[in-house]
Amino acid sequence: MQYLSGIDRARAALERGDRFPAGALSAAVAESWQRCRDLGLDPRATPQGNVIAFSDVNRRRETNAALRRLALAEMQLLHSQIAGSNFMIALGDADGVVLDTISDQRFADSAAGRSIIPGSVWNESDRGTNALGLAALRREPVAIYGREHYFSCHGHLSCMAAPILDPGGHVLGLLDASCSEEARQQHTHALVRMAAAQIENGLIFQERAESFIFAFHPRVEYLDTLSAGLLAVSQDGEVLSINRPGVHLLTGLPATLGIHFDGLFEAGFGTAMDGLLSGGVIRIRDRAGSGVFMVCRQIGQRGIVERPQRARAVPAVLSSPGTPDFVCEDPALKRSVADLARAVALRMPIHVAGETGTGKELMARHVHDLSGRKGEFVALNCGAVPEALFIAEIFGHERGAYTNARADGAPGLARTADRGTLFLDEVGDIPASAQTALLRFLDSMEVRAVGSQKTHKVDVQIVSATNRNLEEMVASREFRADLLYRLNAYTVRMPPLRSRSDFALVVQHLMQKIAPGTAITDAAIARLSLRSWPGNIRELQSVLQRALVRQHLEFVDEESFTERETAPEDSCEDCRGHALSRHKCREIRSVFRASGDNVSKTARMLGLSRTTVYKHVR
Incomplete structure (x- = not known):
């Protein structure tokens, strides 16, 4: 007989209408399943998602403006920490209505991603057992993995949500991370909880700008962490806000809003302030006799004491050699770039075709990076050089070679790019009179300056680019066919943005x-x-x-x-x-x-x- 896991046995019982096997589910999930069953929800059905009007979404966003501003910053940081893992980060209000999402494109394009959108309602009565709805009900962090979801169609998802609470323990909003995998994401669940705690602390600083804010913890090294208690106190010593870690650290004491500082700590408010306002860390005892370290993080009405700030910038990602410094996930572009390194290794001239603004120069610089050349990347806009000066610009000139020539001559861009890359942008604008000279150079890689009898051998990677149709220009005799064949030994086509x-x-x-x-x-x-x-x-x-x-x-x-x-x-x-x-x-x-x-x-x-x-x- 085949062995069935706990979740397999639980789901079989759910779909048969039997009692759930003991120990197969956590208490939270079992209770949620039972509530859904009592509502008459069919676990094999597809839930009809409720989506409210966009005008109502905007109204809810305005009501939660302070929360939303802090949450979106945390969501961006959270997304950067788990990017590339097929995730979506969602912010919901206290009713489980999604206000905003930030996601990886693959998840956003999936059926699950299309159902988690601004205005979608994720309460338990409509969507069955899910992390957002359950976190709102239980007012605590919840993770629902794979087939722990009530509806079987959600069995490939893992969702982790944490409530954002006010000092009174009421739900202000919900933070959720969802991914298209059944695997348990313990690390992500921890990150979501940390982000929710960071938002709660940020709201205290934001809403109590006129108050003193103290951080406290039994261990001094924890004062700069999310484990520290935060206490917002008025000028008279009245407690106006306290975060969840603060309530936990003061268990057994009346850590409620409105109590005086002296009701929580043995040292009088005035005595404590003398030490705190000097900018140092003090050690005091709470009314239960436990010692804690305390530091002032904000001085009401007078300013803010420097406190640790969570980094907002996205962590730098070290790209591996050969990885473009631009997005290259579009299949058509990926195919073009796939063999680019081999073409460069064979010293083939590279032609980059595409509309204006598609990133042709970025691709040219990527070619230069792939080549590993130590010389310079030298770019020339062929359409910006007067026809009479074009050859001299590329190949250089001797002193006095022509009217207005530089007194000391010039080496030319081809020699400047020796052991590097010469990028010929807008190559379709090369004057007809210069195309023959350029073709000769590409064949021999020898440069002779205007007015000189000497030739110089150079080693240059050639990259050209244009937004024009060179084949049509060849047909109309505006561009030499042999020059085109020399330039486009390997072609990369940059797709227009609208089709990517x-x-x-x-x-x-x-x-x-x-x-x-x-x-x-x-x-x-x-x-x-x-x-x-x-x-x-x-x-x-x-x-x-x-x-x-x-x-x-x-x-x-x-x-x-x-x-x-x-x-x-x-x-x-x-x-x-x-x-x-x-x-x-x-x-x-x-x-x-x-x-x-x-x-x-x-x-x-x-x-x-x-x-x-x-x-x-x-």
Whole structure:
């Protein structure tokens, strides 16, 4: 006879309507299953998820604004700690209504991810046994692993939730981490509990800004940890707030709001304050006779004593050699990059094709990193060099080789890139007269400066890029076929942002580059995904920057992108008749407005010169 585990026997009993076998379930799960059974819920059915109106979600967000601001910061940190593990972090209010989520894209795209959305209600009576609903009922951290969920369709999920309580022990909100695995995630459960405790402490500091706040613990080395008690005290010594560890440490004493400091500690309030305000750690006894160390963390009305701050920045991840410094999870892009290292090892010229703003230069720099070359990465925008000077720019020139030549000559970019990489951007704009010389150079890797008889052998990795269709240019005789075949020995195609399956990862990656540690919600990413993105990643970066400038918040949600539609005429006269120029102009003018009409700030945010910005906004 096949041996059945405790959970197997329990589920079999549940679906037959029998009593649950003793010891097969924790008391919390067994009691929850029984409540669900009493409600007539069928464990084999699919629960009908209740989702409230978005206007109600916004009202609940406003009601919990202080909690939400602190929670989103913790959720971002929590997500960074368990990123890559197919997780979703959710914030719920006291009723179990989800307010915000931050997730890995794979989980967000799953059936479970699509059911945990802002406005979804996760109470026990509708959703059966689940961590969010049970944590709200029990007012304590709960983990529901796999088939401990009441509904069998949730059997592949593991969910860990912790309530966020006020000093009176009432539920303010709920923090949940869910993953698509049945395995027990003890480490994650601990992280969720710590994050909830951090939010509770943050609320005390936020809501008691005018009070004294003391940290206390029997061991001095624990004063800077989440195990320490926090006590908010008025100027007269009345206890206004106390955190959960504080209540626990004062077990047996009347640690309730409104009691005086002297009712909890033997040392009088005045005597204790003399030592605490000097900035030192004091040792006093509570009324039960236990000794504790105490330190002042906030001086009411006068300021804050320096206290440990939890790091908000996302921990740095050391990428392995050959890993791109950009998101590369889209299957089409992954296929293009798969054999790139081998092509570089064979010294093949690499061609990067893609629309404007798709990240062609980032890919070129990745090629340079893959090559392991010690020389420089040298970039040339082929469309920005006058035709008459193009050859001299690449190959250099001797002194006096032509009118306006540098007095001491110039080595040229090809020699500068020796033992490194020469990146020819906008290669479709290479003048016809220079294409022959470039082809000869690619064949021989020999450089002869303008006005010189000497040749120099160089060792250069060639990378080219363009947003134009070179095949069509060859057909129309604007580009040499033999030069194209020489440049595109190995081609990487950068997909447009609108078609990338890893869009959410791109957004999260950019957010962490622009504002490390700043949370962006799944709802915000979903709203961004609806746009067409003609400017691709460059445009997305500008939109995120504008949202951060405009919001003045520590997080970005979907309301951050409810900017007014840009009027067709919102571009300068020179750009109005050209689609690409018009789009770029609108982007510059929009960032200019968001920065308070600051030309320098706009130029810095968009990576442009001040002259270019001024040309579009004057």
